[in-house]
Amino acid sequence: MELYHLRTFVTVAEEGHLTRASERLFTSQPAVSAHIKALEEELGVPLFDRTPRGMQLTAAGKQLLTGARQTLAAASAFQQQARGLQDELIGTVRIGLNTDARFLRLIALQSAVAEAHPQVSLELMAGYTGANLPALRAGKLDASFISGEMDDPAIRSWILCEEELAVAAPTAWRERLAAPDVPMLAEQPWVFTTEDCSHYGVMRALFESHCCSPRKAVLAHQEDALAAMVEGGIGLGIMRLDVVEAGEREGRLHRVPMPLPSVSLRIACLAQREGDPLIQAVLGSLGQVWGVDIVERSAASA
Template identity: 35%
Template sequence: MDLKQLRVFVMVARHGSITRAADAIHLTQSALSLQLKALQKAIGAPLFRRTPRGMELLPSGRALLPHAQAVLAAVDDFDSAVAGLSRQVSGRLRLGTILDPDFLRLGALLGLLLERHPGLHTDVSYGISGGVLSQLFDGQLDLGFYLGVPGDKRLHVMQLTSFRYRVAAPRDWQGRVADADWPQLVQLPWIWTPPESVHHRLLAARFAAQAATPRIVAQVDVESSMLDLVRAGVGLSLLRDTVAQAQHGAGHIALAPPTLDAELTLVCLQRRAAEPAIAAAFALADELWRA
């Protein structure tokens, strides 16, 4: 057996699916299946059972999974120690971003990284807030921006700033929402977002507090699309306060009184926080946001 086979085993166990595991580690399904078969042959015992819902761990798989995870974690720790031997920060840094670059001060951060650490190459990928955490755990990202303060102890978290969300409504709904509170707002049509987004987390808590079920008229995962649908008269959505105020001032939307507080954070895996490239990025983000 080799480390690649162990990584395949852990990813299939995590995702419960050959397809999703293959996507997560950028292998074809056939290549992943061959790796898994080779591991099971080397061990001398089957690890999974195929079911209509996916791949289910057998007792042998459940017994070996924590040991495989420990081996991979030890290898990552060794790689971190090797990287720490070099004084010069270099290599590849994979950064997950969300929202618009100006709000994240992304250009300024990348500029500082290039200026202070010219040997460091940064790959930036855009996604949904909750998706950043999944990609960190799957090893697809080294660090990323996140909306909220995750309570997972496996994560190293730096809070960058606080901000607010406003409830935005179509312009013609001004009379309906000008004095509306949450018991009234939860009765109106809403533009919804996937569970991975901060909008979903914030709104789901509000609807649960009102024991209400949302009237979902559309679902999108990009803030600009939410704004377009609000302006088109489709329903309510959450918008960052600066965006909402600008759109309201221009006469494009109406605003309801309630606000929701949120945090912008920078996150990475706790066990990787001391790696030179990641530590350098956190230090420069702290410098940039505390200035």
């Protein structure tokens, strides 16, 4: 039995599905199947029941899951402690993005990290808030930008800034939306985001406070797609104020005069990895880039 068996066990347990687990583990479905088979044979215990709908933990599998996680956690803590002992920090930090690189000041971040820790590299992975959180939890990301509230105790986050939001409309709708009220906006078609996006929550809150619901014309997973839909006249959408203003200046969008609350842009990581020197390195550089006091863990964990 090796650690990769345990990683596979835990991932399959969480996904309940070999193919999805293989994607998370960056390997193939037959490889994952073989890992589980080998582990079950070595332990002499069936860990999963195979069903047409996927893999279901057996009672024994459920009981063993905690021990598997503890073993992986101990190994992770060992590696983390080793990083704290490196003469010079070495490693790669995978960061999930949720909006455009310029807004996230990624060039400045890259420079700050490269200067402070020459042997640390960043791996920037496109995504959105709703995808980044599960990826964080799954260990696929080391840190991630997210927007909105965060109340999961397993996730630690720090506010970088407040994102001002605005309602964007196609320029052709300028006159009929000169002074709209909320019910009127609800009558318009909307470009939705996924429900796990903070912008969706803001939109929902807007209409719920006036007891009405917006009409969904289309759903866009990415901000670029949403912007394209709005510019193309498909419907209204919620976007960052600076993006809407830039679009308005360039004649591509119209900013609807409707005040919206802001959402917090945050950087997040797993609480248990907060003390990891690699995470600390990135948090330190982010604090520097955004002029924010990101409270660092004491060196006691080192």
